[in-house]
Amino acid sequence: MINLSNRILLFQAVFFLIMAVSAKAQTTDPALIRCVTTERDSIKFLRNPALLKRRQETERLIQNYIKSDSRLRTSANEVITIPVIIHVVHSQADNQIGGTNNSNISDEQIQSQIDVLNEDYSNQSGYKGFYTDSLAVDTGIRFKLIDIVRTYNDQAQFSPLTDDKLLATISPPWLTSRYLNIWVCRLSNRYLGVAQFPVVTEVNDLTQGLSTTDEDEDGPLTDGVIIDSRYFGRNSSGNSGTIYNLGRTTTHEVGHWLGLYHIWGLSNCGTDYCSDTPRAENANETTDTSCQPKFSTCNGPVSRNMIENYMDYSPDVCMSVFTGDQKNRMHAALALSPRRAKLVEFASKTDANLTVDIYPNPVSDFLNADIYAPDYTGLSVSIINASGIKMTDEVKNWTYINVKNYPAGIYFLRVNTANDMVTKRFFIP
Numbered sequence: 001m002i003n004l005s006n007r008i009l010l011f012q013a014v015f016f017l018i019m020a021v022s023a024k025a026q027t028t029d030p031a032l033i034r035c036v037t038t039e040r041d042s043i044k045f046l047r048n049p050a051l052l053k054r055r056q057e058t059e060r061l062i063q064n065y066i067k068s069d070s071r072l073r074t075s076a077n078e079v080i081t082i083p084v085i086i087h088v089v090h091s092q093a094d095n096q097i098g099g100t101n102n103s104n105i106s107d108e109q110i111q112s113q114i115d116v117l118n119e120d121y122s123n124q125s126g127y128k129g130f131y132t133d134s135l136a137v138d139t140g141i142r143f144k145l146i147d148i149v150r151t152y153n154d155q156a157q158f159s160p161l162t163d164d165k166l167l168a169t170i171s172p173p174w175l176t177s178r179y180l181n182i183w184v185c186r187l188s189n190r191y192l193g194v195a196q197f198p199v200v201t202e203v204n205d206l207t208q209g210l211s212t213t214d215e216d217e218d219g220p221l222t223d224g225v226i227i228d229s230r231y232f233g234r235n236s237s238g239n240s241g242t243i244y245n246l247g248r249t250t251t252h253e254v255g256h257w258l259g260l261y262h263i264w265g266l267s268n269c270g271t272d273y274c275s276d277t278p279r280a281e282n283a284n285e286t287t288d289t290s291c292q293p294k295f296s297t298c299n300g301p302v303s304r305n306m307i308e309n310y311m312d313y314s315p316d317v318c319m320s321v322f323t324g325d326q327k328n329r330m331h332a333a334l335a336l337s338p339r340r341a342k343l344v345e346f347a348s349k350t351d352a353n354l355t356v357d358i359y360p361n362p363v364s365d366f367l368n369a370d371i372y373a374p375d376y377t378g379l380s381v382s383i384i385n386a387s388g389i390k391m392t393d394e395v396k397n398w399t400y401i402n403v404k405n406y407p408a409g410i411y412f413l414r415v416n417t418a419n420d421m422v423t424k425r426f427f428i429p
Contacts, residue, residue, distance in 0.1 A: 087171035089185040109233035116247035129308035160194035175399040177342035181224035195256035198337035246316035259333030269298035274325035283313040291318035354420040
């Protein structure tokens with residue numbers, strides 16, 4: 001039987017989903033649906049009310065961190081570089097790369113997206129809107145392309161609402177506590193993108209930045225961003241957009257991955273928990289690339305919407321603003337969310353040696369390999385049994401290892417780079 005607390009949580013999840021669908025119905029651009037992060041979250045909350053409760057606790061911790069933690073002030077000039085892995089999942093049977101209507105997008109298109117992320121997060125977009133000069137800030141976050149993983153699959157389209165685990169199976173993520181994984185593929189039903197919001201599962205002085213228990217509905221394998229290949233990157237032959245053609249769908253979704261809400265919050269005139277973004281009645285969904293102003297009346301005087309904000313739905317050409325409060329939220333998420341915090345920790349390391357930690361041990365389900373390779377050197381992972389027989393081929397950047405079907409016994413995980421090798425012993429009871 002569902003208790004009263006869970007009934008309230010379920011009601012809230014249903015409310016969020018209804019409001020999100022209502023907002024979509026008001027769009028003036030029926031051809032595209034820019035973001036379904038809120039909608040996918042609502043589905044997750046309905047399946048797992050505990051996730052909604054954890055999300056609420058995450059918000060409380062973020063707010064307390066922003067209000068009381070001096071590290072946001074003392075690290076104001078610190079630049080955090082996030083390593084990025086791009087998973088191109090395509091249906092191009094001949095594996096041809098690039099070209100119109102080809103989901104196997106080119107290296108140049110991918111690099112253009114990394115360039116856009118760095119420009120937008122450093123306040124170098126080039127567009128000057130009404131709020132740009134007064135409120136736009138450098139977030140102190142940058143992005144570095146580490147590798148491109150290309151995988152053929154005969155499925156032509158994927159749903160961002162339900163296929164996140166499928167995509168993670170087709171192209172397994174690199175360790176999500178080390179990298180931002182972005183899956184680029186053809187999406188169904190006019191969807192452009194979706195992201196997994198950070199959740200703080202356990203935080204105190206001893207556990208901050210360490211791995212904590214991951215629930216199935218919000219697990220490590222799907223932690224990243226999914227973008228339609230036609231709207232990834234800037235003005236390339238593979239980008240067929242005319243409104244969303246400058247790579248800012250990815251800027252928007254990475255904002256969610258870093259803990260930002262839409263500027264209208266979870267409902268019309270809702271809150272995004274950032275006091276320097278004016279309240280908005282709803283999204284700026286329009287085909288008007290002249291960036292005409294939009295106004296809202298949210299229980300008070302008329303205010304001018306921040307249509308320049310990357311967390312609105314404005315045409316790409318109109319976007320140019322992350323605010324100071326949004327910057328603080330992103331840095332709070334990077335400090336408090338366990339996988340985000342571990343990513344920042346690894347990104348700042350300068351050790352010269354390969355290091356490997358594995359857990360749990362003993363293991364009966366999935367073995368996690370926490371691997372650090374200097375300068376993001378490519379690595380391969382293999383499993384060897386106690387008799388010296390190799391159980392697997394050398395798998396590139398293998399970090400989540402399914403051992404469910406292995407017989408009980410002692411095994412060794414071996415990690416190789418071009419210059420180093422580390423072996424770790426583990427036991428399957």
